Amino acid sequence: MSVSEVPRLAADDAAARGLAIEFVARQEQGPPVDGRVGGVRVAKTVVVQRGDEFVFVITDLAARFSWPKLRAVLGVNRVSLPTAEEVLAATGYARGSISPIGAHTPWPVVIDAGLRGERIAVGSGSHGWAVLVEADALARAYGATVADVVPDPDTAGEPAAAK
Secondary structure (H helix, E strand, C coil): CCHHHCCHHHHHHHHHHCCCCEEEECCCCCCCCCCEECCEEEEEEEEEEECCEEEEEEEECCCCCCHHHHHHHHCCCCCECCCHHHHHHHHCCCCCCCCCCCCCCCCCEEEEHHHCCCEEEEECCCCCEEEEEEHHHHHHHCCCEEECCCCCHHHCCCCCCCC
């Protein structure tokens, strides 16, 4: 597969950062049923807004991050979910393809500690492609904060809107 066939922004950004990535074509629409792409665990990227800036939050596909834990990591009392239009304007990527890799603004990145040591699949900026990458290398390349942002088992039922 040539670079011209894959998302150019993601490929160029990864190369500039010395980040080894692999592109995998995606055939299906939406998240994979088994939570895996290219044989590796899928991690989703959610964009949250902290004041006047946005933050990429990367967790396991099936996980919901804990708003209280995320606020503590970010050192704020409030974060919110921007609209799809705001996310597109802030990153250059539509929901379902979001990734810090190749985003047009290098917003801060938070990676859940549960992904440490894993090879993961993340968005590429294109719904047709996923990026396979080592989570630890991704964290280093983007100066990410690696922290536990997933709810504890006893609070897993926390409402999604709890901001």
